[in-house]
Structures are given as C-alpha cells and as structure tokens.
Amino acid sequence: MRILIPALLAAAALPAIAQTPPAPPPPVTVPADVAKLRDAALQDDYAWDITEGLTTEVGQRQAGTEAEARARAWAVARLTAMGFANVRIQPFTMPVWIRGAESAEILAPFPQKMVVAALGNSASTGPAGITGEVVGFDSLDALRAAPDSAVRGKIVFIDHKMAPTQDGSGYGQFGAPRRQGPTIASQKGAVGIVVRSIGTDHHRNPHTGTQSFANGATPIPAGALSVPDAEQMVRILKRGQPIRMHLTLVSRTLADQQSGNVIAEVPGRDPSLAPVLVGGHLDSWDLATGAIDDASGVAIAAAAAKRIMDAGQPLRTIRIVWFGAEEPGLFGGAAYQKSLGTQPHWAMLESDFGADRIWRVTSKLGTERRTEARTIAAALAPLGIVAGSYEEAEGSDIGPMLAAGQPGVGLSQDGTRYFDYHHTPDDTLDKVDKEQLRQNVAAWTATVAVLAGPISPRPAPKAGRRR
C-alpha cells in the first residue's frame, strides 16, 4: 500500500495524455533440441574428465616451458580421441620468465619467516638476496603520494583488503598494487617490493600474477606475501619499530621460447559461414595444476562442442581454441588475432573464471541479431541464469578481438570464491565442484547450440541385437 499511494499521487499530477507503453518484444521459442542438449549436459562429466586428465597427467603448464609443450601434446591427443576434426597446433614464440628460489625473512624487530612468491617479470635478487628496511603503505595511492625520500633504498610493502564479489569486479581495483606497484616503487627508488596477495583467502599460499615495468622503470625484485603474512606485516608495522627484511626472489628470463594454440573443430554443414569460436587457455601459472585457471575453462568449451557434435552436425563450424600463454600477457590470443582472428566470426566465447555456476548471460551480437540473443537468454533461464546487457561480452584472450568488433557472448561465472585460489599453489582439482561444473557446461551447450545451429540430427543407429 505504501508503494501504491505515491503512484496514484504521481498519476494524478501527470497531464491527461494517453500513455503508450513500448510494445513488448515478440516471444522467442527455444528449439526443442537445444533444450534437450542443455538438459542432457546436466547429467554428464565430459568437462570433469578433461579437467581431471589435464591436471593429473600434465600438472602445471607454464607458458613457453616444456610443461606447456606436454600440455599441447596432451591436448592434441585428447581432442583427436574425442572425435574433433582439424586438430592442430598454431605455434608462436614468446619471452619466458622463470621462477627460482624465493624466501622472505624479517630480521628485526621480530625475526620470522614469511611466505612469498615472485610476481611475473620480477627482477632477480640473485641467490644471496637483498636486505632492506620495510616501508609500508595501506594502498597504492598512499605509495603514489609518498615523497621519493620515504621510499629510496627501501623495500616497499603495500597492503589493501580485497573483498570477494560474484562478478570478480574487484580484480581491477585490488589488482592495481600488483600491476602498478612495482613500477611506482621502482621509480621512487625502492630496492624491492612485496604486496599483499591479490586474494580473498586466508591461507599461507601467495598469489602470483604478471606485471611489467612501465615507463622505463628499472625492474626491481617484486613479490606477493600470502594474506596471513601481509596481515602479520601490518601488525608488526603497527609496533612502530624499524623493520629489516631479507628478500630472496631468484628468477631468469629466456627469449623466443615455443608456445602455441591448440585448435580443433566440429565442421559445420556450410563451411562458407563464419564459425563460432569457443575457448579457454591451456597454460597455467607454475605454482599449481591450474584446475580453475584454466583447465576447467578449456574443458567446458570442449564439452559443449562434444555434446553438440555427438547429437548431429551444426549449420556453422564450431572452432575450439585452447589458447597458449594467456597468463604472461595474452600471447595466444594475439597470435590467433593476427591470423584467423581477422576473419569474420559468428560469435566468440571464452571460459576463464573458474568452474562455478553461470549466473548471467550477456551478449554483443548487434541489434539485428536480438532475437538470437533473446533465444539464448530464454534457453538459459531454466538454469537460473539472468539476462544481462545486449551490448557486452567478455573474455581474456578474445578481449582484444571483441574490442575490435567481433561479436561475442559472455557467460558470467560465479566468482565469489575464485580469488581464494587464483594464481596460488591451491588451484588444484579438489576446488572444482562437479555439480556447478555441470550447470556451467549445460549453459555453454545451449548457448553454442543456438549460435551454431540448427543441428541436423544424425541418423539413428540401426537397432542392434538385444542382449
């Protein structure tokens, strides 16, 4: 009633003209085969099996290393065994940063060891390490505002407190100390930097990640403390006594190492039509088996394509791309963009935010394809997925191509616990929730079936003998 009264008052105050509401959009129909494929995907474990296999039989697969090469070989064998066509590697080369020994130790006033991991492209301290006084800042802005004299010759520590969000939107804001802190600290004359891990957990597992020294800044040793260690540092800083730290972050850099994308296809009935690209990235950080980042991503994309392929032949080709070298800077996406990525695509989709459930679908297919976009949303609604914007898609490797005008669909995964494990030693298979993964694959399957369809059913197998 309290809502009704202002509405009545407002109506009374309006001029007495006829109000014509916009016409509702025409209803869309979800094709029966799309609904059937979606529901069938809720029952299978194609994606789990790929995730389990890749993380067990390859393990970590850092970009540009022999481990990533083993992952490519594994991927070619697996995608071939699954029945996909045109399985191939698209090679490229890249520089590689390699982690060595690392440790952090408070020498005074309270001697104790801390857990640290170097950030990508950190300078090496050499095996002897460096020793310096710690100067602490509670944010990147506080470091920015500090006079050089407060930083020069010291080891910078930046605190912050990343909070979990469903859509992962905190990664931009809270990732800034990792991405920009080392450059700013270097420019102010620091001899090294440790940041609070960009993470939402409370475990002694630091979060690595890439950064690069910009604007001509001299590389300095740069690491991340685990969240409990960063909180310990804050408590020690509060005591107000000078802190001396010994920091060892050994690393080396290699030029022109081999990486590559692995590509496979479900050929469409009309090869002249633009393909639907579905992908994830094959490489992981070196600290763990990368189950959520991004073994489950490549698995989700392939599982959706597999189920459609088994049901029949889609009108359009579905192209699976397992990108190489995403973590150090989207090298695989760039290699694809330079070659096939300039050709028209019907849509691009990438799974790179864990294995939890899809909660929202967005798309950027253009106004003339609104009915297609609305059909996707209608197909996903029974999975508890809400319809978002028709003006945006998302993806890491495909991001630059989406920005360059390629159409795309964004299937937003629940990222509430993603930054508990992201880029840590803890990104292992036990973090994947089979039930949520099934919902995720079901959403992908329905989406790709709409985009690549209609699907011509395969002829029913002949009746076999009954046992």
Added chain:
Amino acid sequence: MRILIPALLAAAALPAIAQTPPAPPPPVTVPADVAKLRDAALQDDYAWDITEGLTTEVGQRQAGTEAEARARAWAVARLTAMGFANVRIQPFTMPVWIRGAESAEILAPFPQKMVVAALGNSASTGPAGITGEVVGFDSLDALRAAPDSAVRGKIVFIDHKMAPTQDGSGYGQFGAPRRQGPTIASQKGAVGIVVRSIGTDHHRNPHTGTQSFANGATPIPAGALSVPDAEQMVRILKRGQPIRMHLTLVSRTLADQQSGNVIAEVPGRDPSLAPVLVGGHLDSWDLATGAIDDASGVAIAAAAAKRIMDAGQPLRTIRIVWFGAEEPGLFGGAAYQKSLGTQPHWAMLESDFGADRIWRVTSKLGTERRTEARTIAAALAPLGIVAGSYEEAEGSDIGPMLAAGQPGVGLSQDGTRYFDYHHTPDDTLDKVDKEQLRQNVAAWTATVAVLAGPISPRPAPKAGRRR
C-alpha cells in the same frame, strides 16, 4: 507411538515389584562471584591480546631453538607485566631435530612438483635427495600386510581420509600412518616414505608432526604430502604406470639444546593448600606462528588467572605453567612432573586444542568432590556447555600426571576445524575466532574460580576526584 509400544510390552513382562528411582542429587549453587567473573570474561580480550602478542612478536617457536628461548623471554616479561607473582623459568635440555630444504617431484610418468614437509625425526636425504619408485597403500594396515618384497628399495606412500570430528577423536586412528608408518616402512626395507597429511583441509599446506623410529628401525626420510598432493598421487597411481619420485628432505639433529617451562602464580590465601595448575604449551611447530597450537592455549589459561587475580585473592594458589617442548614429545610436562609434579595438586587443566568454544566439561576429582565437580558443570551450563564424565580429564603435558593420579578437569574445545590447520603453515592468528575465544576464556575463568575459590574481594578503590 512405535517407541511406546515396545516399552509397554516390556513393562508388562517385568515382575510386579516396586521400582524406586535413584534419589536426585542435591541441588548445587553457583557462587555469585563465579557467575560474575564468567560473564565479565565474555566481554574482554585478555586471551586475544596474549595470542596476538606472542604470534606477532615471536612468531614460530620450535622447541629447543633460539626462537623458543625468545618466547620464554617474552613470556617472562608479559606474565610479569600482567602482575603475576613468582614468574620464573624451569630449564631443561633436550635433543632437537631441525628441518632443512625439502621438495618432492614426480619424474615419471607425469612430471610435476608436489608439496611436502618432513615429519619430526625424519632421516635426512642430504641435499641431493633420493630417487625411487613409489608404492602406494590405502591404509597403514595395507602396508603392514604387504610382503617386504613389495616395499624393499621403494618410496612408500600411504593414503587415508581423515574426517573432522568435534572431539578430535580421529587423531588417534588417522594419525597412525604418521606415527607408525615410517617405522613399518623402514622395517620392510623402504628407502623413504610420504604419507597423506593428517589433516581435514584441502590446501597445499602439509601437516608436519612428530614420529619416532621404534623397535630398532633404521631412520629413513619421512614426509607428509599436502592433502591435494596426496589425492593427486592417488589419481596418478590409478593410471597403473610405474611412478618415479625424487624426494629431498634435509634435516639435522642437535643434542642437549636448551628448553624450559615458564611458571607464574597467583598466590593463594593459604599457601599450604595444593595449587590449581592451569597451562598450555609455549612451543610451536616451525612452519607457522602456532596461533591455535598453542598460543591461544597459554593465553586462555593466563587470561582466566588474570581475571580472578584482578577480582581478589583466591583461597588456593593458581599456578600458570607454559610448558616448553610439547610438540617433539612432552619434554616440558616430563620436567615438571619430575620436580613439582609429584606434589599434591588440587587440579590440573591444560588448553591444547585450539581457540574454539568449549562444548563439554569432564572432571576427575574423586567421588568425595562430586559437589565441586557439579558446581563447575552448573557454572558452565549457561555457556552452552554440557556435563560429561566425572571419571576423566584431558591434557597433553599434564596427561602423564593425570594418569599418575593427579586430579584434573577437562574443558573440551570444539575441534571440528582444528585439523584444517594443525601443524601446518596455516596455523596463524587469522584462524582464531575472537567470539569463540571469549566463550572459552569464560568457561576457564568460572572453572578455575570454583577450584581455587572462594575469592576474597579486593577492597574497593577509594573514590577519586570526579573529572
């Protein structure tokens, strides 16, 4: 109704004699000052402050090392500053096992690194490590049953699956692979052993802990894999291919190192009466700051004594003992037992199972002190604590003295999440829940107030000038 029918049938079948129920025990009264101290303790953070201080200003404090010596110095200063009397160190010496570099790597069939921690008293592999074929067993009994020929020259792996329990009772059963596995593996000719961590978490943080080679078994390198790594090993074993592992567990052993108990007292009004001992252990494992094992334990015991001391003087002396060197084998408890522990004590209590809430009270005070035991139970009931057996108490360092006949009270802490962190790098301050810790201290305060009381109130301070 289904319950009633058999009861009626059973009654009908009984001989027709008069049933006299046992007389209910006489009511007990909780002294008003005990209730008041209990409720006041729910509002303060004495225990948090001690836990925060010890874990921040000392950090890890492995028994027999310079870190434990710093912890003793810290303890003497803190207990003195809190106003306790007779603060002193009871020294003793002990052998010390020291951890060095450690790593584990699968060389074949799927090359990858695993996270491992040496168990106490592990033999050293030397810096070059050892390489061997892995033979896996799904339980300690399976290892026991294996022929020597299946084990000789290999690295044994023992799996199991520890489940969390409120009372921690799984530690006996699931701790067996750690405690007995190395000895059995050695006796069968293994060159090394790694066990699944004795833990209920899923993080890449292995659980260390002590073990000793019994029955003349030759020491071999012995470590614990983190739970995710142990699960990975099980998946690799299931592939059925030979597994080669490179294992490095460097360590050394030092004889006759210095340790000690730290003792402080609240003197009672009648020094001739047996004291009430409240304690925990000051040392921790070396991997973390030991916030739950056992900084919070020493803090809880001292916080209870502090609140009583501030309210007045108890009849009996309260003796705080922060035991040294519990982890490697109850050395501090043994040193106390040999000296003061043979004298009569009114009761002994030890907190060594984390910082979570008390859920049960048991006691072993003798039948003639049943009213006292029931008064304690009545004082704790408002905190949601149930009354358990009158025939048992518990404690690690005090265990042998309780077994030798000393009376005691057991305040059982909720251990559901204790083995998520126990003996891992993750035993840090952020795992302590302030609210649960307050309930815990309130229970201790009420219990100790009953045991050491009555408490003579201090004279009220003179009225000061009003501001």
